[in-house]
Amino acid sequence: MDVIFGANGRAGGETAKALLANGRSVRVVLRRAEQAEAWRARGADVAIADMEDTNAVAAALQGASGAFLINPPPVSGDPYRSTELIGTALAQGAKRANLRKAVVLSSVGAQHASGTGVISTLHRMETLLADAAPSIAFLRPGYYVETWSEVADAVLGEGVLPTFLDPDLKIPMVSTIDVGRTAATLLGEEWTGKRVIELGGPDDWSAREVADAFATVLGRPVTPAFIPGPERAGVYAEAGVPEQVADALLGMYDGLASGRIAREGGTEDRRGTTSLKTAVARIVEGVRANPDRQ
Numbered sequence: 038m039d040v041i042f043g044a045n046g047r048a049g050g051e052t053a054k055a056l057l058a059n060g061r062s063v064r065v066v067l068r069r070a071e072q073a074e075a076w077r078a079r080g081a082d083v084a085i086a087d088m089e090d091t092n093a094v095a096a097a098l099q100g101a102s103g104a105f106l107i108n109p110p111p112v113s114g115d116p117y118r119s120t121e122l123i124g125t126a127l128a129q130g131a132k133r134a135n136l137r138k139a140v141v142l143s144s145v146g147a148q149h150a151s152g153t154g155v156i157s158t159l160h161r162m163e164t165l166l167a168d169a170a171p172s173i174a175f176l177r178p179g180y181y182v183e184t185w186s187e188v189a190d191a192v193l194g195e196g197v198l199p200t201f202l203d204p205d206l207k208i209p210m211v212s213t214i215d216v217g218r219t220a221a222t223l224l225g226e227e228w229t230g231k232r233v234i235e236l237g238g239p240d241d242w243s244a245r246e247v248a249d250a251f252a253t254v255l256g257r258p259v260t261p262a263f264i265p266g267p268e269r270a271g272v273y274a275e276a277g278v279p280e281q282v283a284d285a286l287l288g289m290y291d292g293l294a295s296g297r298i299a300r301e302g303g304t305e306d307r308r309g310t311t312s313l314k315t316a317v318a319r320i321v322e323g324v325r326a327n328p329d330r331q
Contacts, residue, residue, distance in 0.1 A: 051217025094130025146298030154288020179209025215309025
């Protein structure tokens with residue numbers, strides 16, 4: 038049985054769905070019991086656990102042949118302290134459960150301990166989980182295409198794509214569809230020791246290319262609208278993002294602009310197959326299907 042943490046998130050959800058589609062036995066680990074029924078309907082076993090609770094993590098991992106482990110994206114509080122608590126609980130829980138194989142979700146740029154904002158929490162997560170299982174793979178995807186869903190209302194309503202990235206800066210991007218497929222594939226492979234896999238889409242893309250993909254899907258012009266550094270904290274504040282979380286996210290965009298958040302090289306380099314247009318079309322479909330989602 039494969040155990041998937043973060044199944045209600047983008048990457049964890051895609052991983053669980055890919056495994057179930059492949060006929061694998063899956064247990065999803067959720068924070069709240071009311072989230073369970075939808076996954077049981079898909080054929081998954083369900084465990085409820087607080088990821089900062091070592092005992093709960095160990096119980097969720099009992100009987101696992103492999104596990105997908107994550108550090109959830111920060112939404113409140115201190116993301117660095119949260120990483121310490123979750124990483125420690127996952128590492129200790131994995132050892133108590135005698136977990137043999139783990140795929141750990143990380144990120145391009147996680148080779149650096151600092152200068153990358155929130156990505157540095159994933160460097161720390163890699164360190165904390167380095168010996169959590171005899172077979173461990175750190176999966177480092179690029180920037181998720183699906184992150185652009187956070188500004189999809191402006192795209193659909195105003196024909197502009199707000200961006201903290203220079204519109205012409207190409208960076209590693211990948212759809213979470215490919216993240217899930219790759220994680221599922223890794224859980225089906227056999228190896229011993231540590232692996233680092235850097236994952237991108239078929240090409241590196243820029244914000245301008247994302248805007249062009251939205252334009253193609255919508256059949257009307259979409260223009261990237263660059264938001265300069267001094268204005269970004271205000272954007273997060275207006276959106277209600279807590280200051281500590283906003284600071285960590287802003288540091289990530291500084292790291293992308295400087296080129297610090299980039300492939301390490303000398304690792305396993307994989308490319309997904311999901312096109313930018315396909316991923317953007319799914320964003321648009323999701324927004325139209327859930328107009329009252331926020």
